[in-house]
Amino acid sequence: MEMHVGVIGLGTMGKTLTESLIAEEHAVAVWDRHPEKVATTGMIGASPSVSARQVAEVSDIVFLALPNADAVREVVLDPEVGVLAGLRAGSILIDMSTASPDLAVELSDAVTARGEGRRYVDAPV
Template sequence: MQPAISVLGMGRMGSALAHALLKAGHPTTVWNRTPAKAAPLAAAGAEVAASVRNAVAASEVVIVNVSDYQATQSLLRDKEVAGALEGRLIIELTSGTPDGGREAHGWAQRQGARYLDGAILATPDFIGTEAGTLLVSGPSAVFEEGRNVLGALGGNVQFIGEDPGLANALDSAVLALMWGALFGALQSIAVCRAEAIDLGVLARQWTATAPVVEGLVSDLIKRSAAGRYDADAETLSSVSPHYSAFHHLVDLMEARGLDRTITGGYEAIFRRAIEAGHLHDDFASLSQFMGQPA
């Protein structure tokens, strides 16, 4: 028989997690601060707990998906709830910080519970599918214990390492990539609107350009990992042509009165690298200046 699981938090993501567990055959108990949000899960076959303590007591595994780690603490660190955690596996799937995950792991151990920290790299519609990606960190033996449960939530479960903070650290790194693309898109939209370019044209150009951008990002990561910052025969682009083209963008934005918050950050990194003598080095040389304060 599948292990019983309790899910705390019935937002869109928490509800998706509970539905996936039910589909996989796990006896599932759910709890939410607003009971009405748990009603659809009750209709799907889940038990609805009247309290967090009841939810914890009902299952061997407790999955938490609430707004932040502070919210998790307010639920689990209640004296009665904490006393019921001994012997249970806690899987924290709330977004947080690496240090938050490490602290939560230490606290769970002191309660006699086992702990895994996870980050979900998916929207709720991917939960329970082969494409659903979860990053998980914590003791490897505990990960092996929870592997089947995690597998019900997504087909691409990745164990990142023994350090409980690593899942959220990598999550933040991936989100930085995503936000870079999204804020870049917002800037592109602003330029197109200022120059009366139809956004459908921008969409077509993105489709054509995306493979080039993907190749540049992959090369940047590879060269940074190897510390290959000098320009060489395999360099795809050096700092110099990027900096020259960047100034055309800045001039356009100044002429049209567009917000320069983002480009101001680009300018600062460019200048620090160039002042350090990297104008003609590979673009990857800029990575040396992102890992230190301005």
């Protein structure tokens, strides 16, 4: 079974993760708040997305590599274009951003409340 992976946040950490996933022949969808980073990553084999929601809609696992808690909240919780709006049943959201334990609890509760086997992992780097 092919694993579909999403990466949101294409700074140094997110881009390196994307490159590694592509090298291992995973299908990778990407999005960043800066469109030029999405376009550049598309040139190395990732599938560019128009929103965080779109990444979540096509991914079994979604990695977040965002710079701060405000960015994480915005990207995950936006009711129209956020990750949570598109997170598939049975998928996993892995947050590699460095943020507070309170944010991790907030996101875990939000993901769990969606039900259908959706899971959240706090994995700050």
